[in-house]
Amino acid sequence: MSAAEPRAAAGHMSRAEDVLVLDGPGSHRLESRAVATPGPGDARVRVHASGICGSDRELYQGNRPEGYVRYPVTPGHEWSGTVEAVGAGVPEALVGRKVVGEGFRNCQVCDRCHAGDTTLCTAGYEETGFTQPGAMADTLTLPARLLHPLSDDADLGAAALLEPAACVAAAALKARARPGERVAVVGTGTLGMIAVQFLAAASPARLLVVGTRPDREQLSRSFGATAFRVRDQLSDQLSGYDVVIETAGSASAARTSASLLRRGGRLVLTGIPAAGAEGLDPTDLVVRQIEVQTVFGAPPAAWSHAVQVFDAGLLTLRPLITHELPLTDFASAIELVGSGDPAVGKVLLRPQGAG
Numbered sequence: 590m591s592a593a594e595p596r597a598a599a600g601h602m603s604r605a606e607d608v609l610v611l612d613g614p615g616s617h618r619l620e621s622r623a624v625a626t627p628g629p630g631d632a633r634v635r636v637h638a639s640g641i642c643g644s645d646r647e648l649y650q651g652n653r654p655e656g657y658v659r660y661p662v663t664p665g666h667e668w669s670g671t672v673e674a675v676g677a678g679v680p681e682a683l684v685g686r687k688v689v690g691e692g693f694r695n696c697q698v699c700d701r702c703h704a705g706d707t708t709l710c711t712a713g714y715e716e717t718g719f720t721q722p723g724a725m726a727d728t729l730t731l732p733a734r735l736l737h738p739l740s741d742d743a744d745l746g747a748a749a750l751l752e753p754a755a756c757v758a759a760a761a762l763k764a765r766a767r768p769g770e771r772v773a774v775v776g777t778g779t780l781g782m783i784a785v786q787f788l789a790a791a792s793p794a795r796l797l798v799v800g801t802r803p804d805r806e807q808l809s810r811s812f813g814a815t816a817f818r819v820r821d822q823l824s825d826q827l828s829g830y831d832v833v834i835e836t837a838g839s840a841s842a843a844r845t846s847a848s849l850l851r852r853g854g855r856l857v858l859t860g861i862p863a864a865g866a867e868g869l870d871p872t873d874l875v876v877r878q879i880e881v882q883t884v885f886g887a888p889p890a891a892w893s894h895a896v897q898v899f900d901a902g903l904l905t906l907r908p909l910i911t912h913e914l915p916l917t918d919f920a921s922a923i924e925l926v927g928s929g930d931p932a933v934g935k936v937l938l939r940p941q942g943a944g
Contacts, residue, residue: 606727607941609919612661614651617919625730627676632683632733634690637745638913638937639724640667641926642753642779643838648719649923654864658719665723665938666692666716669748672736679733687743689751689896691735692717693886708886716886725916727940737896746913747906749937751895754783754904755887757836758895760857761787763882764832771830773797775820775846776837777805779909779935780859782812784834786904789813797830799823799845800837804931812905820845830854840866852877859884912936 605621612618627633645664647653668690672683695702696712717723717731739748757780766772772793774784777800788796789812797816798809806817818827823845831854835846838860846856847869856879874881887895898904911934914922922936 607916608663608722608727609665609725609916610661610663611648614660615649617649619917619919624728627674627679627730629677630679630732630734631676631730632672632679632688632736633674633728633730634668634670634688634724634736635673635943636665636668636670636724636727636729636940637943638669638749638939639665639916640749640752641922641936641938642667643926644719646923646927653719657714657716662719663722663725664718665725665729666718667749667752668724668729669739669745669751670724670729671745673728675733683733683736683738687739687741687745687748688736689739689748689892690717690729690731690737691755691887691889691892692719692752694721694732694735697734705888705890707888725919725938727942737892739896740900743900744907746910746937748899750779750783750906750909750935751892751899752887753779754899754906755892755895756780756859756884757783757787757834758898759884759887759891760784760834760836760859760882761791762891762894763884764788764834764855764857766791766793766832768792769794770832771795771797772832773799773830773834773846773849774814775799775833775835775842775849776860777802777809778836780836781805782808782909783904783906784836784859785809785812785814787898788832788834790898790903795830797827797849799849802931808908823848833857835860838862840868843869847873847879847881850877850879853879855880855882857882857884861885910935910937913939916940 606624694715695707695710699711701709772788798814829851830849833846834857840862
């Protein structure tokens with residue numbers, strides 16, 4: 590075998606695979622394609638599971654912002670799997686490893702990439718599952734440099750949630766919560782429940798969770814919350830928090846988050862409200878000297894942090910998964926995610942034959 594030939598695990602030779610394709614809003618199909626041969630620097634991953642989030646619904650409905658999608662596209666930016674082949678220049682030791690991977694296809698040479706801010710790459714936006722082929726397929730081929738190997742005994746189903754966990758890790762790193770501080774999370778979806786766990790690890794004096802779903806109180810407390818409030822029942826006197834991480838994705842949630850902070854408090858926004866939404870009051874931010882940061886995707890440092898915490902057994906993701914469906918049930922999965930049913934948490938799609 591020459592150095593230029595891809596190396597593969599036994600039993601994974603050339604074959605056909607099923608691939609989900611969105612030709613445009615509301616139009617999807619499952620097609621059969623030849624499995625890709627990884628080129629230099631690439632790795633091919635056998636997909637175990639792919640998660641669905643709100644941005645996948647945006648793809649399907651056609652309301653993802655212009656410039657952040659390119660049809661036709663194979664969705665799937667939240668995923669886990671096992672490396673089955675690598676191209677030239679990639680360590681053969683990766684073959685057989687359980688992995689997750691970063692989504693942003695950064696250029697590696699601009700000033701932002703050199704600073705580690707790969708989600709701000711000045712070469713433009715490219716991301717797995719939005720402008721580049723995603724993981725709603727039997728396999729995913731991507732640059733090996735984006736992979737993060739997991740421990741051999743990792744739960745690959747739970748690991749499919751490490752993409753949202755990495756985004757929350759980015760928010761937690763920006764929030765800089767210190768032991769003894771009063772911290773809060775606004776939003777009780779997948780991101781919110783992960784944020785509770787990251788903030789709980791900082792040993793806060795108080796950890797408040799605010800959401801619209803009373804049924805999330807027990808889960809929030811199991812992850813370390815010390816208090817829970819339904820958002821429309823918040824008291825005007827409830828304030829004085831040092832750190833708030835917002836995960837709900839609405840303008841009203843952002844305003845609620847800011848109202849909880851003490852003067853000089855730190856706010857990290859992760860949600861993206863609909864276009865045209867009224868934002869925060871700049872006068873309030875300036876007068877109270879609120880520090881505001883935002884997260885869109887996760888840079889390598891946040892991914893590394895999330896994977897390390899997960900591998901150490903300090904991040905509980907399995908309880909957040911409520912449905913696992915075959916890839917052929919994509920339309921049903923999208924409906925589930927948008928149903929508003931409180932019994933629906935994270936929905937995973939599993940390719941045929943996934944272990």
